[in-house]
Amino acid sequence: MKLYVDRLKDSPTGCEFEASDAWRSEAEELIPELRGSLAEPIRVALHAHRMGQDVYIEGVLTGALDLECSRCLVRYREPLREPFRLVLEPAGTRVPAEPEAARALARHGICLGDELEMGWFQGYEIDLGDFIREVLTLALPVQPLCREDCRGLCPHCGVDRNTSPCDCDEQRAKSPFAKLEALKGRDR
Numbered sequence: 375m376k377l378y379v380d381r382l383k384d385s386p387t388g389c390e391f392e393a394s395d396a397w398r399s400e401a402e403e404l405i406p407e408l409r410g411s412l413a414e415p416i417r418v419a420l421h422a423h424r425m426g427q428d429v430y431i432e433g434v435l436t437g438a439l440d441l442e443c444s445r446c447l448v449r450y451r452e453p454l455r456e457p458f459r460l461v462l463e464p465a466g467t468r469v470p471a472e473p474e475a476a477r478a479l480a481r482h483g484i485c486l487g488d489e490l491e492m493g494w495f496q497g498y499e500i501d502l503g504d505f506i507r508e509v510l511t512l513a514l515p516v517q518p519l520c521r522e523d524c525r526g527l528c529p530h531c532g533v534d535r536n537t538s539p540c541d542c543d544e545q546r547a548k549s550p551f552a553k554l555e556a557l558k559g560r561d562r
């Protein structure tokens with residue numbers, strides 16, 4: 375996922391990337407929940423241009439994951455779509471204090487700031503691989519759900535409440551009254 379700074383103009387240039395196997399295995403190493411769940415290749419479509427000395431990048435990451443619903447435990451496909459933006463300033467003579475950031479700048483021509491939307495570049499070749507992995511982590515659902523209103527498994531009888539109803543809820547709803555009835559009965 376390389377961007378060549380010397381080819382960029384003042385007007386946006388479009389690029390598309392499909393994640394390589396190497397990128398994917400590194401992503402799976404860093405984000406264990408991706409292992410075995412990437413159902414479609416991760417794709418990136420972006421536009422990049424120069425803004426004075428800076429490089430301005432705007433794009434979207436897409437893909438799909440096969441995940442297990444956290445409520446009903448069914449496997450389902452989660453489409454991924456994460457827009458992103460990145461402004462890179464020339465690093466110039468700046469050397470990042472963090473060794474990891476300094477390494478990234480030397481090896482990949484890019485290091486990111488504390489905020490994901492900002493960073494520095496060096497040289498003419500920017501490898502966006504690490505940045506795109508960060509974007510992917512943002513795209514992952516916090517709570518995997520097969521659908522927004524998944525009713526989940528009944529905690530009492532274990533039935534999937536999306537497909538077959540059970541009357542546990544109804545009985546529980548009755549129970550406060552049942553207790554009340556019992557109390558009343560005791561008073562009498």
Ligand SMILES: [Zn+2]
Nearest residue numbers: 443446520524
């Ligand atoms: Zn579900």
Ligand SMILES: [Zn+2]
Nearest residue numbers: 528531540542
């Ligand atoms: Zn039930």
